[in-house]
Amino acid sequence: SLVLYGRSLLLSPCLSETPEARVLERAVLESRVREMEEENRQIRLQLNQLQGTAGQPADGGNYGNAAWGASADTGPDDVENTAEERANHTECPRSPTILKCELIHVACVCAGHNASRDVVTLVKSILFHRRNPLHFHFITDAVANQILSSLFQSWMVPSVQVSFYDADELKSEVSWIPNKHYSGIYGLMKLTLTKALPSDLTKVIVLDTDITFATDIAELWAIFRKFTDKQVIGLVENQSDWYLGNLWKNHKPWPALGRGFNTGVILLYLERLRRIGWEQMWRLTAERELMSMLSTSLADQDIFNAFIKQNPVLVHQLPCFWNVQLSDHTRSEQCYTEVSDLKVIHWNSPKKLRVKNKHVEFFRNLYLTFLEYDGNLLRRELFGCPSQATSESVRLQGALEELDEDDQCYDFRRERITVHRVHLYFLQYEYTPAGDDTDVTLVAQLSMDRLQMLEAICKHWEGPISLALYMSDAEAQQFLRYAQASEVLKNRKNVGYHIVYKEGQFYPVNLVRNVALRNANTPYVFLADVDFLPMYGLYDYLRQIISLIIHCITIPVGQK
Known part of the structure; x- marks a missing residue:
């Protein structure tokens, strides 16, 4: 009996004595030997790669290039094949060294309408690659809290928890620090x-909102296991010359260790930070440096780097591909020319996608992939992990199971229990309530084919407007570009645009209209089809009528 590719090949005792049988037997054995040699070679390659990533020295060191090194017992052919496979991206993805179904914690500071919109792209990129349950922790202002809480509640992604923390309660902790960075407080x-x-949260990955993941975030979480007993912070080296102080004459940056570190991606070992008195330590560092520096230029990054300069043993340097920084004047190209497997792209420039980088088109396409990706596709359950279904999802699943698929109205009944993702206040929104309780909001709903009506409506109605737009993720981005390019729309801040994302084959007109209606912030509303243009001055006229009504003044018949 011989085994060929896992299958038994039985030869008759009589046949095995023939010359033909011996030739066949030799061929099968030779094939099996070649197969085993290939398997051994692949195993050696995988061991080498694991030694270069999961087996990094625990003392921090320079991670960036060593991750791709070969072990001492690797032969020349193996080194050559490793490079070839790396170039062609043919190797199997390396399994992260974390427990199956281990909960990963991610924290973001998110304030305002624009940051709330940007963080959705970050979340999409994480959800696309993830194989573990996630818990997002958002430090938000009131605006971002309203937007993101509504979004995640309607998104209903399995095995995702979301917690919010009031940024206003934390402002006093940092408001005393003068800061010139565009991100403000x-x-x-x-x-x-x-x-x-929470005090029982031991570790967390901290991310800026302008981050795009190109791999499973579990790989980054696994690096916590490589920290030495003293290390508390994991960071990627800064890829610009900022902290070297040579960008312009008299440039004086905050103190940093070498090139310094970028804080767009941080591994925070919270338990250890609390143990060493982090809150007091960073305060003392900031107070000392502000005596000569007067203010921060790069916000928290300056203070983190000054702290690390005084306590270098506490930092664990991450490989450069965990934070490829695409701001102007960076040396990020050095990272992605030496490493083929980039993990995280960071648009850390006020100009974001308009940054100057000769490879920016490649990175922009990666970003746009998630920007326009259908978020409904991310509502998939995690294989092999216990379901963490909410009471609402259980209720909806029960309602769905009760439907009869043979019912002629099955599609309509199914649509009725569908939960649509809703992104409130997709664009900047500002509204100051009128002092006389007579204010009125124009309420309407529309889809992509009525987009051209928006400018005319805004010209005819100067009061607040609440609009619900039924669109796909890609269409929402088209609308964003249209609104930002329109002189009329970009100058109107009292228009609330609420995206109801498409799902199913029907247009849920009542649901979409109700989203606009619920988010009108005035005592009165004026419902209209988006095809109708209000007459000029209708807003003021309606307010006059409302004032007359609430003051119980009788209007003579026939008088307008």
Whole structure:
């Protein structure tokens, strides 16, 4: 009996004595030997790669290039094949060294309408690759809290928990620090995470909102296991010359260790940070440096780097591919020319996608992939992990199971229990309530084919407007570009745009209209089809009528 590719090949005792049988037997054995040699070679390659990633020295060291090194007993052919496989991306993905179904915690500081929109793309990229349950921790202002809580509640992604923390309660912790960075006071909030997050949370991945993941976040979470007993913070080296102080004449940055570290991606070992007195330590560092520096230029990053300069043993340097920084004047190209497997792209520039980088088209396409990706496809259950279904999802599943698929109205009944994702206030929104309780909001709903009506409506109605737009993820981005390019729309801040994402084959007109109606912030509303243009001055006229009504003044018949 011989085994060929896992299958038994039985030869008759009589046949096995013939020359033909011996030739066949030799061929089968030779084939099996070649197969075993190939399997051994693949195993050696995988061992080498694991030694270069999961087996990094625990002392921190320079992770960036060593991750791709070969072990001492690797032969020349193996080194050559490793490089070839790396270039062609043919190797199997390496399994993260974390427990199956281990809960991964991610924290973000998110404030305002624009950041709330940006963080959705980050979340999509994480959900696309993930194989573990996730718990997102958002430090938000009131605006972002309203937007994101509504979004996640309607998104209903399995095995995803979301918690919110009031940024207003943390402002006093950092408001005393003068900061020139465009992120304002929220750019300092990451310093307060040991206090803001639950005391029983031991570790967390902290991310900026302008991050895009190209791999499973579990790989990053696994790096916590490589920390030495003293290390408490994991960071990627800064890829610009900022902290070297040579960008312009008289440039004086905050103190940093070498090139310094970028805080767009941070591994925070919260338990250890609390143990060493992190809150007091960063405060003392900031107070000392502000005596000469007067203010921060890069917000929390300056304070983190000054702290690390004084306590270098506490930092664990991450490989450069965990934070490929695409701001102007960076040396990120050096990272992605030496490493073929990039993990995280960071648009850390005020210009974001308009940054100057000769490879920016490649990175922009990666970002756009998740920007326009259908978020409904991310509602998939995790294989092999216990279901963490909410009471609402259980109720909906029960209602779905009660439907009769042979019912002629099955599609309509199914649509009725469908939960649509809703992104409130997709664009900047500002509204100041009128003082006389007579204000009125124009309420309407529309889809992509009525987009051209928006400018005319805004010209005819100067009051607040609440619009619900029934669109796909890709169409929502088309609308965003249209609104940002329109001189009329971009100058109107009292228009609330609420995206109801498409799902199913029907147009849920009442549901979409109700989203616009519920988010009108005035005592009165004026419902209209989006095809109708209100007459000029109708807003003021309606307010006059409302004033007359609430003051119980009788209007003579026939008088307008």
